[in-house]
Amino acid sequence: MKYKNTQKKMGGSAHKGKNKSSLNQDPFFEGETKKRRKFNYDDDDIDSGESEDYDNEIGGGGSDDSEVEETADEKRKRVATAYLEKIREIARREKEGEEEDGRDEGEKEGERDSLVAKILQQEQLEESGRVRRVIASRVQKPQKIDEFRVLVKHRQSVTAVVLSEDDSKGFSASKDGTILHWDVDSGKLVKYLWPSEDVLKFHGAKDPQGRATKHSKQVLALAVSSDGRYLASGGLDRHVHLWDTRTREHIQVFPGHRGPVSCLTFRQGTSELFSGSFDRTVKIWNAEDRAYINTLFGHQSEILTIDCLRKERVLTVGRDRTLQLWKVPEESRLVFRAPASSLECCCFISNDEFLSGSDDGSVELWSALRKKPAYIVKNAHPLLAGHKNTEQNENSKTSNGLMENGDHNPGIYNFSSAYSWVSSISVCRGSDLAASGAGNGSVHLWAIGSETKDIRPLYDLPLVGFVNSLAFAKSGQFLVAGVGQEPRLGRWGRLPLAQNGVAVHPLTLSQ
Numbered sequence: 001m002k003y004k005n006t007q008k009k010m011g012g013s014a015h016k017g018k019n020k021s022s023l024n025q026d027p028f029f030e031g032e033t034k035k036r037r038k039f040n041y042d043d044d045d046i047d048s049g050e051s052e053d054y055d056n057e058i059g060g061g062g063s064d065d066s067e068v069e070e071t072a073d074e075k076r077k078r079v080a081t082a083y084l085e086k087i088r089e090i091a092r093r094e095k096e097g098e099e100e101d102g103r104d105e106g107e108k109e110g111e112r113d114s115l116v117a118k119i120l121q122q123e124q125l126e127e128s129g130r131v132r133r134v135i136a137s138r139v140q141k142p143q144k145i146d147e148f149r150v151l152v153k154h155r156q157s158v159t160a161v162v163l164s165e166d167d168s169k170g171f172s173a174s175k176d177g178t179i180l181h182w183d184v185d186s187g188k189l190v191k192y193l194w195p196s197e198d199v200l201k202f203h204g205a206k207d208p209q210g211r212a213t214k215h216s217k218q219v220l221a222l223a224v225s226s227d228g229r230y231l232a233s234g235g236l237d238r239h240v241h242l243w244d245t246r247t248r249e250h251i252q253v254f255p256g257h258r259g260p261v262s263c264l265t266f267r268q269g270t271s272e273l274f275s276g277s278f279d280r281t282v283k284i285w286n287a288e289d290r291a292y293i294n295t296l297f298g299h300q301s302e303i304l305t306i307d308c309l310r311k312e313r314v315l316t317v318g319r320d321r322t323l324q325l326w327k328v329p330e331e332s333r334l335v336f337r338a339p340a341s342s343l344e345c346c347c348f349i350s351n352d353e354f355l356s357g358s359d360d361g362s363v364e365l366w367s368a369l370r371k372k373p374a375y376i377v378k379n380a381h382p383l384l385a386g387h388k389n390t391e392q393n394e395n396s397k398t399s400n401g402l403m404e405n406g407d408h409n410p411g412i413y414n415f416s417s418a419y420s421w422v423s424s425i426s427v428c429r430g431s432d433l434a435a436s437g438a439g440n441g442s443v444h445l446w447a448i449g450s451e452t453k454d455i456r457p458l459y460d461l462p463l464v465g466f467v468n469s470l471a472f473a474k475s476g477q478f479l480v481a482g483v484g485q486e487p488r489l490g491r492w493g494r495l496p497l498a499q500n501g502v503a504v505h506p507l508t509l510s511q
Helices: 054-060 072-096 105-128 197-202
Strands: 149-153 158-163 169-174 179-183 189-192 219-224 230-235 240-244 249-254 261-266 272-277 281-286 291-297 303-308 313-318 322-327 332-337 343-350 353-358 363-367 375-377 424-427 433-437 442-448 455-462 466-472 478-484 501-506
Touching: 149 169, 149 179, 158 501, 169 219, 169 230, 169 478, 179 230, 197 249, 230 261, 230 272, 261 303, 272 303, 281 303, 313 343, 322 343, 322 353, 343 424, 353 424, 375 455, 424 466, 424 478, 433 466, 442 478
Parallel strands: 158 219, 158 466, 219 261, 303 343
Antiparallel strands: 149 501, 158 169, 158 478, 169 179, 179 189, 219 230, 230 240, 240 249, 261 272, 272 281, 281 291, 303 313, 313 322, 322 332, 343 353, 353 363, 363 375, 424 433, 433 442, 442 455, 466 478, 478 501
């Protein structure tokens, strides 16, 4: 990828290591006042302290010069060949159950190649957004026996949950700094062990700045690569950590962010990693090469959520009330402004359509062709009757200092409080099925209208606690939720009856 004049097109998007003077002159980094810091942790963990030279910050990665470097064409060929073999293996398994009919091997191989071509074509259409799997209309009404069951327990609130590409493995992180690797079917889990400080520094870590040292291992975000080889984590220590999922060993640290790393995502089918931070930047890394690529600037406040599909487009939301679509190769971005309160979360439906959740309790459907939401569901998560076991801090004010739900009247919209904030949202990949979570006692399933461009409610799935993260199985057969007694960012509320852990809900699909 080539980046030219990105500072003009992305609001100063690409700062190379040699150009540190312009970064140091940025007034945001000179001395941000405490009034600008909207997230208040109990111990004031987040601070805008001075950072080290940018050359050293991003110099922790990099490949060994002694190794023979693979050209871009060779890498693309290798990745494409491996993916083709994977699809061929799927086609072979589908044919295994069929009876032998006496045909010669050449004819059978031809049928398998046709099936491979069909699978690849269907995937391409789904990823481009031209074809969307119809799943929402096939979801059966959950029975009483169908409910969320806690698969994995954490000591503190779960902040992030991700699934492997084949839906067999899951990963979860918690405010206590633990990262767990678990099996979806059995629930058998293994804990990732943090290396010593010496090993972290050897892998590229820098000394945490300001007061981030007290909770340096608190994890806020996770992401797993499509091939399942790499797990990325980020949190209050302002570093992106890279893990090998096969050995569960820590293999690399990416320094460079000047604020907590709040969100992570891999580009599908690649080792390209995007990280969003409270320092208002998006950074691009290459997990396989252990290298820093670029920095994107544009948000005017903390970045909260990030998402990416196979195409080089990145979707982010921040505390500046904007949703931004970054077109990385074109070195440009589209800015979408929320009609009212702050946006909390976002996810892609297709390359040109996406969803967001707001702290006023709304769920919005967006199109890349319009700067305003195409459809808005207000009061998506009202407080359920009898849901009174809550604790509110700071005289019913939210962590950003504003009154609950902006200026909305709870009597009009039936809002409870900030427990109705839409804190997580997810779409079953390539389909019309979506889910949103809050702290109101349930997860909501939604149907996204392809032609009507609307969002229709399906079912409520009861779940007590703050739903801080959601992940659909690619097949649409189950939904995973990361839940806790506290919200993911901050400690402005508490639900004592909630269990800190990972909950799984089966979904029955009609034929």
